[in-house]
Amino acid sequence: MSFDLAVMNLESGISSEAAADIYGELCEGNYDVLKPSVKIDAFYQELTTRYPDIDSYSDEDVDECPWSVEIDVSDGAVMMCIMWSRVEEVAPS
Numbered sequence: 439m440s441f442d443l444a445v446m447n448l449e450s451g452i453s454s455e456a457a458a459d460i461y462g463e464l465c466e467g468n469y470d471v472l473k474p475s476v477k478i479d480a481f482y483q484e485l486t487t488r489y490p491d492i493d494s495y496s497d498e499d500v501d502e503c504p505w506s507v508e509i510d511v512s513d514g515a516v517m518m519c520i521m522w523s524r525v526e527e528v529a530p531s
Contacts, residue, residue, distance in 0.1 A: 440506040440519035443529055447475035447514040464515055472514025482511045485518075489528060504528045 444461050463471045486494075492505045504524035510517040520528050 439522055441522055441525045441529070442517070442519050444515055444517045445478070445481055447472050447478055464510075464512075464517060469512040469514060472512070474513030478511070478514060478516060482509070482516050485509075485516065 444464065446457070446460060446464070448457060448460070460471050486509070489504050491509050492500065492503045493508055495503045504521055504527065506519040506521050518528075
């Protein structure tokens, strides 16, 4: 089980319902719903510097990884599935 989180390039003032609809589109593989942003790539680079993607871990060390699956990154969003035991560390409230 994981805590799924997305960082998306959204227009300001968007409603939570509209953001949820966009998230659903991303989950379906429709990445064209968001405009590209260099900030998304910068976020991904900083994130994976601190917490490398799961495919960076050896089979012996994969339990040290905070991700349950590979991070899904596009030009407009980063979608992460965080292990429940690591949520407070990776995405503190």
